[in-house]
Amino acid sequence: MTHEFKEIIKAYTLARQQGIPAVMATVVDVEGSSYRRPGVGMLILENGITKGAVSGGCVEKEVFRQAQSVFQTGTPKVMTYDGKYRLGCEGVLYILIETFDINQKLINTILGKLKSRNVFKISSFYSKTENPNDNMGSVVQFEEGEKIVFSHRIDKTMLHEESTLACFQRDMQPCFRLVIIGAEHDAIELCKLASTTGWEIEIVNSPKSPKQLEDFPGASKVHNSSPDNLRIEHVDNQTAFVLMTHNFAKDSLYLQAIMCLKPIYIGLLGPARRREKLLSALIEYNPDITEEFMNAIHGPAGLNLGAETPQEIAISIIAEILSIIRNQKPIPLQEKKGAIHDDPKRKNINVLSNKT
CATH class of the missing domain: 3.40.50.720 (NAD(P)-binding Rossmann-like Domain)
Incomplete structure (x- = not known):
């Protein structure tokens, strides 16, 4: 998914130059089956243009509608999309929607790291309750580098594994x-x-x-x-x-x-x-x-x-x-047992502040 993140950064760079506000939607959890796995994201511009996708196309209109309140208030939220009666996948998606506001210096840092084929990780802190929460948000971190938050409104010192929020973390490899x-x-x-x-x-x-x-x-x-x-x-x-x-x-x-x-x-x-x-x-x-x-x-x-x-x-x-x-033996999917998407590398970390 690194190439999708790279394309989102490039699209945001152009939007920023034109002064167009942006919001980022990220699938942070799935219950049941879904078209795509957690970690996929979609950039939404205030003028209606989008980059990326969180599903096969059936969820995006609802994400865009839900993103309007984030454009207005700047406060992150988690939307829940139950596809049981609307999708073929019959899964429940939890999608973190947050403002996307990175300055040009940090954009250049990200693009430079991607060009050098650096490994990095993105951590998204969220709560499954649909109430807006100023403490939710995502952060990018390269090895031996500073944390880059998706929005300058977020206090990045609050985004760490000791948070009471759930954390979806994905390790990002260089673009293939x-x-x-x-x-x-x-x-x-x-x-x-x-x-x-x-x-x-x-x-x-x-x-x-x-x-x-x-x-x-x-x-x-x-x-x-x-x-x-x-x-x-x-x-x-x-x-x-x-x-x-x-x-x-x-x-x-x-x-x-x-x-x-x-x-x-x-x-x-x-x-x-x-x-x-x-x-x-x-x-x-x-x-x-x-x-x-x-x-x-x-x-x-x-x-x-x-x-x-x-x-x-x-x-x-x-x-x-x-x-x-992907370390897979090619077979027809109808012969595959279990879920289509098996990802042992996925890390969905729920950390409580009072853990023992």
Whole structure:
């Protein structure tokens, strides 16, 4: 959800420059099932424009209506939305609505941290009673950084784990990034489709290729780099690579160029026998290669969906990457037991001031 938060910050920056007040709505708890999990948010501007979503579209009008009192008073509130008779999910949503008012200096701090791929957390303090409460609110905190509250009206010294309010806390990873090594038409299709998920897309292109950033819709950066001078910064477990140059020698050299990095996924285009040849060459020239790197390699890239066209192949690759980063075994949802959204990393902390 980090990419959604990033888009909300960008949208708010433009609104702030135009002097348009904003309110933030965040799902802080759910009873039963819901279209999306707690932590999702929606920016609401006083002129009616919104960014983000808290559901599939059925709750947003009510959130906008409820937000009007927050625009008028500036006092945060929690709205309860029971979807039992109105939604297919049959869940009860608790949504914290608060003013969103961050100065430009802090906006620049947030954007800089996001660009540097820093891990951070957002804590939302709330009460399930629907009465407005000046002590409710959300705070962003980066590692070794100051707390940034959503609204300057909030006393951030009051927002801590000793509060009598409930606290929904989510750990935010860097935006997921896909590095595509290759610039043929199938790489362009993968770039376009992957960018619609909110991933940050970077292209590695041959230095002699005439293609530029505008030739790759959805990409944020193009590296015109040969294997010997390839430099991809901040590679982490939120970074994936797909090699699709359609040239065995180039793929082999690029694979060696990223050998010291630690991406969560490396996809190889082509049949299994091509993968074996690439891995044999890699091991022959690099006998000390780590098991971690080898385990990250997937080839042929993608899930077995019967994909044939470049667009379908792109979908199968994206689906496989999602299954890896979410640690899921791909199965039809109708065969899945239990809730659709199982999130063991979710932390919904209820802290009482008189705890023992």
